Amino acid sequence: MIKYAKSFCVLAEELHFNKAAARLHLTQPALSYQIKKLEEQLGCILLKRSPHKVLLTEAGMILARELSAALNHVNGAFQMAQDAARGDSGALVIGYCELPEAGNMTAAIRRYTDLYPGVDVTLINMPTIEQVDALTAGSLDVAFLHPPLNAPQLVMRPAGEELIVAALRADHALAAQPALQLAELKHERLIVCAEQLGPIMYNSILAACGKAGFQPKLREEMFRWHSMLDQAASGLGVAFVPASLSGTHPLLVFKPVEDLGVKLLTAIATVGDPTRPAVIRFIETARSCQARC
Amino acid sequence: MIKYAKSFCVLAEELHFNKAAARLHLTQPALSYQIKKLEEQLGCILLKRSPHKVLLTEAGMILARELSAALNHVNGAFQMAQDAARGDSGALVIGYCELPEAGNMTAAIRRYTDLYPGVDVTLINMPTIEQVDALTAGSLDVAFLHPPLNAPQLVMRPAGEELIVAALRADHALAAQPALQLAELKHERLIVCAEQLGPIMYNSILAACGKAGFQPKLREEMFRWHSMLDQAASGLGVAFVPASLSGTHPLLVFKPVEDLGVKLLTAIATVGDPTRPAVIRFIETARSCQARC
């Protein structure tokens, strides 16, 4: 019954078997057959035929009106399924750490929303450790976070790395130099990120200082990069922060530390290999962004 | 593509090819074939199959949800067409004269609205002559009116007849008699309906009086039966009205006039033979009502 629906709708528009058949890429007898079949199954006459005019009956008029709307509905359903398969539908919740530039995230998201406008993208800012829980709990689809992590359920994809640099007040004695050596910071208080947040990074910094021949004086260990900048800006010490923060604070200058060599890694994480097309497409897009950027 | 929609929806509910095939009165290979075809044409995978479980993909979930709604829409369209063909849809505007009982109209309408609840029935009260215009203009589908009429475009179907009786005050000298003779009304003023409204009836009454040997004294000719009753109730004369008005006025008694023999005819009129199922069904219903009542 439903399979002749399209034919009937076209015929109802044309009110002419030959023209309608042509539009349907059929011959006229085929269309006559279909409409006859449809009328038989429906148990009612849809068109009054005569050799020189074809008219819809009342039932035909109603069917034409309702059916064309319903067929649009059906086509919409197919379209939505195809969009969903392409990844261009549904919602995508992305977690990110404090640094939106880490792993080219903003570029990736811009490109992704261009390519897949049907996806409802939500960004949620949370620290790496919380992201792991959120991913596991399913409240995040994908996360930009900072490895290494002990989370075997997650699949991590390297997304970028940036050097740790020293942030110091613009009026600091060392601020004029283009680059620093660790030893020059021997007598400064160092503002570093908390060990829990990044044990590798924390320990790498301590090790580098030891190699440079001193035991650093540490200030309180911080949980947010921007808090560290604020402390440094208050003159309470020199902060070690990722290079992408350079220029983000008016009172501070950011200098590479030549013998530090510690990097902040960023990875794109998901729980296992994603199955949702929208997630797969996002990761693809993010990787293609890295490749080109 | 659309022809497998139903199969997919059932499969999406069952998530089991054999069970779904059984529900569809198909064998499992046939269903596998259909779904495969659907996936090919759609260009995406709708189900993840494994020998011990079948799961919808994201596209499949969306398609199942949207498509079942759309298919309901389609089935609704077919249903509406069938209802329309049965006559159980659309609007029906019925005109009637002052006497709702004429031609068993109320019984016919009650029966019709029971049988065809989908039709939106409207009743409009207007005099016979206006009904002719309204029918011709298309603002009435069918009318209960009083022939004869000179209106060749209308098809009339006899729907009933009733005697004209005399309505007189309960305190009238003649009110005690079971029936009257015309001659007894010789000296009364007679209240009759206007000649324009019913030339045949008007002339028949005059002729009957002549035969009874007198020229009646007529009061102003009236255009509405109920006005005639009001006049009679005021003691201004004896009204000649259709029998169905008997008992409708507290101050009046209604008496047959044995040698009058004038009848009010009622007919069901349409413009030509109706083509709209709702109209055809109404006329059928009204006739079956007459047959039985």
Added chain:
DNA sequence: TTTTCTGATCAATAATTCTTATCATAAACC
């Protein structure tokens, strides 16, 4: 009247969809 245009019908053909039988696979069970 004749012509023309239109849709219906028919028989043959083509396409499709279905069925039966069989296979391959993964979970469940002893």
Added chain:
DNA sequence: GGTTTATGATAAGAATTATTGATCAGAAAA
């Protein structure tokens, strides 16, 4: 750990269904 069982895929042939081209019949227009 091997065996059983349940399940879906596949293939070949059969059945059904749809399409075509040719032809017919009827109504409007010329």
